[in-house]
Amino acid sequence: MPQEFTLSRRKALAALGTVGVASAGAGVGTSAFFSDQESFTNNSLVAGTLDMKAAYSVHYSDWSVDELDGIDDADVTMTDGEARFEPGPTRVPGIEFATESDLQQFLANTLVHADGDASCPDGTDAEDLQRPVVELDDVKPGDHGEVTFDFALCDNPGYVWLQVADATASENGYTEPEADDPDEEEGVVELLDAVRAAYWIDDGDNYVDGDETFGSRGSLREILGELSGLGAALDGDISAEEGGGTGEQGCFSAGEHSVGFVWWLPVDHANEIQSDSVRFSLTFYTEQCRHNDGTGDRLSAFVNDDAPLNDQPWDGVVADRTGEEEVVVANNALTQVNFPNVPPFGPPPQTLPFGFTPRVVRVSTGTTVRWEWKTYDDTESPPADPEDPDGPLLFNIIPHNVVALDGSFGSGPPEPAEPTETAPDFSHTFTDPGLYLYFCEPHGGPHFHHSSPGVPFQEVINETGMRGAVIVED
Numbered sequence: 001m002p003q004e005f006t007l008s009r010r011k012a013l014a015a016l017g018t019v020g021v022a023s024a025g026a027g028v029g030t031s032a033f034f035s036d037q038e039s040f041t042n043n044s045l046v047a048g049t050l051d052m053k054a055a056y057s058v059h060y061s062d063w064s065v066d067e068l069d070g071i072d073d074a075d076v077t078m079t080d081g082e083a084r085f086e087p088g089p090t091r092v093p094g095i096e097f098a099t100e101s102d103l104q105q106f107l108a109n110t111l112v113h114a115d116g117d118a119s120c121p122d123g124t125d126a127e128d129l130q131r132p133v134v135e136l137d138d139v140k141p142g143d144h145g146e147v148t149f150d151f152a153l154c155d156n157p158g159y160v161w162l163q164v165a166d167a168t169a170s171e172n173g174y175t176e177p178e179a180d181d182p183d184e185e186e187g188v189v190e191l192l193d194a195v196r197a198a199y200w201i202d203d204g205d206n207y208v209d210g211d212e213t214f215g216s217r218g219s220l221r222e223i224l225g226e227l228s229g230l231g232a233a234l235d236g237d238i239s240a241e242e243g244g245g246t247g248e249q250g251c252f253s254a255g256e257h258s259v260g261f262v263w264w265l266p267v268d269h270a271n272e273i274q275s276d277s278v279r280f281s282l283t284f285y286t287e288q289c290r291h292n293d294g295t296g297d298r299l300s301a302f303v304n305d306d307a308p309l310n311d312q313p314w315d316g317v318v319a320d321r322t323g324e325e326e327v328v329v330a331n332n333a334l335t336q337v338n339f340p341n342v343p344p345f346g347p348p349p350q351t352l353p354f355g356f357t358p359r360v361v362r363v364s365t366g367t368t369v370r371w372e373w374k375t376y377d378d379t380e381s382p383p384a385d386p387e388d389p390d391g392p393l394l395f396n397i398i399p400h401n402v403v404a405l406d407g408s409f410g411s412g413p414p415e416p417a418e419p420t421e422t423a424p425d426f427s428h429t430f431t432d433p434g435l436y437l438y439f440c441e442p443h444g445g446p447h448f449h450h451s452s453p454g455v456p457f458q459e460v461i462n463e464t465g466m467r468g469a470v471i472v473e474d
Helices: 100-110 176-180 220-227 298-303
Strands: 018-022 051-061 076-078 095-097 111-116 144-154 158-170 196-202 216-219 232-234 255-264 277-288 326-337 350-357 360-364 367-373 426-430 434-439 467-473
Touching: 051 100, 095 100, 100 111, 144 277, 158 220, 196 220, 216 220, 220 277, 298 434, 298 467, 326 360, 360 367
Parallel strands: 326 367, 360 467
Antiparallel strands: 018 277, 051 111, 051 144, 076 095, 144 255, 158 232, 158 277, 196 216, 196 255, 326 350, 367 426, 434 467
16 A cells, blocks of 8 residues: 655655645645556467566745745736647646756756656666555645656567556545635546646656647546556657567667656636645556567456456456357446445445446357346345335435446446336347456446445545456357
8 A cells, every 4th residue: 555645845755656636735746657568467469478677756835035046027028828739848737947958947946756767777676666546735826847757668668558556536525715616516636627737748858749649638547547548658759560569559679768647737726726636647568569569458457447346356267158149247236345344335345236247248249248237135135224124125225326437338327226226227239359348337437427425525536446358259
């Protein structure tokens, strides 16, 4: 479990682990966890192994006077930290410098922590880096931060994906100014939409220059949604063919590489974001380029994606149901989760109905998969209302649905809609071979959505890891 440190403004301890971004008083940080292929034990697509070395450096700007030490004030132009920040060799969010050397001095002044050695063969192994949370309090409109992740692929070229996990967002109660702000919307964490973010493949100097461009840019909500689940395939410095692969995605050559991630809070936001917080983890996943097509292990990446309330990963078991005309998958199946210690759940871990069983199933073309709503009796489930022991049972009224990641099938809105209703089963016939990934929207969705009642955040990605897959073969 990541260690956590409470840090004062401008005194940051950073390392690979959770990224947090928050408004005044709630904390800001940025970092990531690197892993090479060897740590993904369920991956069956890799033709060889890779050794990844890792390092990082973190910058944070809060407009403190010492940030301009060694820079002539006349050579600095303050901008508005605009939402659509255009990067360049003399620009960071909110500030433009006269020369590139001034920007480099600014980065030296705002460096808060660096660690690791991304070199082969004796660099820092990813698993040997600490993974605490980076906490910076009292973040204000106009602030920005940047982290450069350095990694080295030893021995072989590799495909690399940037992914996000454990993404949660909370309003943490309302301050008086936030409650009175006309832009405040109940149940929506405005900070997700106010903070802007971008990432790019960097040359190691911590800013965008030369031929570098943002791989993607948008609100933090948009970027985290893009990186969730399968993540974003990063286009490396060599073609897949040159690296011995067969995919369209470029590979990274054996050696050292860097990826930058920047966030900024434009100055046109104020009360509506007070007390809001966002927390997430960034992950780099890599597999050997040679003999691979660059599609990655989509199954493990999606089904085993970290969930904030479920640390029980998929065990790698695939239920073989080939040759059967109809296959039943239990919806609302029991799994171990970590909800808060509130009635009627009790202390974590709890066994609650937030799973599909079997989670991954292999079938033949023409097979119909029926997601059957599992029901419970009063010996298995507590009542939904502890004061009404004869009322509906809790396990039977938690809303679920089935949604294909590619949109090819879906059961509609989460069921049951009312506590007294019985949720219907859902069936789909698979006519074409392939890998079909699916999820329950309230509890395994790949984008931010409202979380379950009683949890300590308002919006979440992949809340309980309620995801599954159907592998269809001819």
